[in-house]
Amino acid sequence: MRPTEGIAGGIRALEFGTPPPSPLRPRGLTSKVGTRGDDDDIAAAEELTFEEAERRRREEAVRDGRHVDLTEGDADPARGSPARGIPVVKREPDVAPPQPPAPESPGLRLGPGGRTLTREQRDIVNLAKEPRFIRGRTRLNGETLNGEIIRVTAAAGTGKTTTMEAVAEKLLEIGHPKVMYVTFTREQKKDAEARFAKALGEKYPGRVIVKTLHALAGELLGVAHGERISQGNLERLTLQEFGDDIDEFLREGGVYNAGYKVRRERAFWIAKTMVQFLQNKQCFPSEETPQNKKEDDDAKHFALYYTAHLYYKGNSEKRLENKTLEEAEQFFRVRAKRLWDLLKVxxxxxxxxxxxxxxxVIQKQAFLEKCTVGDDCFAVLVDEAQDLTQCQIQWMCMQRGIKKDDVRRQVFFVGDMAQGIYSFRGAKSRWLLEIEVEPGLDKTLTQSFRFKYQIARVGNTILYGKMNSPQAKYFRPYKVQGASRDRNRSEVFHYGRQVGPEDAILKLRERCAKEQEQKDRMVTVV
Structure with a gap:
């Protein structure tokens, strides 16, 4: 800077009442004197009075939201007072000034128990109602339904269990005597018990009941457990009980001296026909009296196992019997009904x-007898609902309240239709999607805390393909958001950059086609 510029700046400062720029500081930088303690501040404050420097320091503190440290003697109109907009904080000597509260994370607020919840989680927690405010509704056909069903579609890592903890605490705070938390596996039950004991054990001891579905069914039926049989033992029991019937059935079809493998396969088809009945929502007709009932009437509700259906429907050379499809269906259905009678309580x-x-079998019988939780429980939380069969989903829907009971409950279903892993045992995402839910009670959790936006973009690309596939009718579309402080959108991912969903799928197909073409041109040299 030339000397003439410094003199001219000083003259302009005297004319307009502003301090001249410091010769030791670049012209483009603004000086915040008395606040940072840097050497440049000393140079910039050379031509300022003490009062002017203090005034600027206080104004900057107010603008930044910081406290101004003043003693009791400093509270005068000239140096700072509430009337001038400058806060006065009285403090004793040798006492640290109060610190401002930490800024709250964007989108996060405190929920029950001091938990930090997202907006989506708070919306779900706010659906919890007092027992006297839980209402029913009337369908268009005039049928009255008790209670409410809330369905929550939660993506991976979105805090499902944390949300259920907050819901349970909110329910207990507003007057629920206890809350029933139901899950599928024993490992999930142990984990939930530990988490609820840590979060609510001291405040609400013993008021959150955690059970598996099968344990709850056995408790409601009062079952005295005996020897438990597995799927493999079920086939052996079937062959032991119906071995003679299977031999006679094969002989009538033209198969004599059948080996163990053939007989075991027919026993397997009988067992699977009964297992399918355990998994679906089929019920026996209740309007018929036992005197008018026939064994064949109830057997009609057992659907023949699909593999056996194809076997007797086809005319391949591998087929052994000369039985028709109708004769085979009658045989397997009746034996499946008898197997049910052997195992039911x-x-x-x-x-x-x-x-x-x-x-x-115990769980299916609890569904047929319409067993519900006690009258002192007005809320049921069902976790990992995508792992449940159609029968289990319908039984949990009954917990909202049935006609004969004047009890109304809230039932929360939490699960992800894209994470089903038990389809081999009849658990399909379509059963969760088919739940009849009122408008406003169908919620979604999409803010994941397990990965950042880069992985979320890859996941959303896969979800987009699922949304535009034949699986779309059994899947509720959503987009997951990654856990990141930046503002990058978690749409779809294509080789390190963000593009539209349609372009991403097309480019992915083009690359796969090129890679396949290159593989076809490769020559292996031996």
């Missing part, structure tokens, strides 16, 4: 006729 003795029990 007797209402009087609370034991099965065979002395053995099977978890799915």
């Amino acid at each position: 007797d209402p009087q003795t609370r034991k099965s006729w065979s002395g053995k029990y099977m978890h799915d």
Whole structure:
């Protein structure tokens, strides 16, 4: 800077009442004197009075939201007062000034128990109602339904269990005597028990009941457990009980001296026909009296196992019997019904006729008898709902309240239709999607805390393909948001940059086609 510029700046400062720029500081930088303690501040404050420097320091503190440290003697109109907009903080000597509160994260607020919840999580927690405010509704056909069903579609890592903890605490705070938390596997039950004991054990001891579906069914039926049989043992029990019937059925079809493998396969088809009945929502007709009932009437509700259906429907050379499809269906359905009678619980003795029990049989019987939780429970939380069969979903829907009971409950279903892993046992995402939910009670959790936006973009590309595939009718579309402080959108991913969903799919197909073409041109040299 030339000397003439410094003199001219000083003259302009005297004319307009502003301090001249410091010769030791670049012209483009603004000086915040008395606040940072830098050497440049000393040079910039050379021509300022003490009062002017203090005034600027206080104004900057107010603008930045910081406290102004003043003693009791400093509170005068000339140096700072509430009337001039400058806060006065009285403090004792040798006492640290109060620190401003930490800024709150964007989109996060405190929920029940001091938990930091997102907006989506708070919307779900706010659906919790007092028992006296839980209402029913009337369908268009005039049927009255008790209680409410809330369905939550939660992506991976979005805090499903944390949300359920907050919902349970909110329910207990507003007057619920207890809350029933239901899950599928015993590992999930142990994890939920530990988390609820840590979060709510001291404040609400013993008021959150955690159970698996099968344990809840056995408790409501009062089952005296005997020997438990697995899927493999079920086939052996079937062959043991119906071995003679299978031999006669094969002989009538022209198969004599059948080996163990053939007989075991027919026993497997009988067992699978009964297992399919355990997984679906089929019920026996209740309007018929036991005197008018026939065994064939109830057997009609057992659908023949699909593999057996194809076997007797086809005319391939591998087919052994000369039985028609109708004859085969009648045989397998009747035996499946008899197998059900062997394993179901007797209402009087609370034991099965065979002395053995099977978890799915107990749960199916609880569904048929419309067993519900106690009258002192007005809320049921169902976690990992995508792992449940159609029968289990419908049984949990019954917990909202049935006609004969004047009890109304809230049932929360939480799951992700894109994370189903138990389809081999009849658990499909379509059962969760088919739940009838009122408008405003169908929520979504999309803010994931497990990965950042880069992985979310890859996941959204896959979800976009799923949304535009034949699976779309059994899937509720959503887009997951990654956990990141930046503002990058978590749309779709294509080789390190963000593009539209349609372009991403097309470019991905083009690259796959090029890679396949290159593989076809490769020559292996031996």
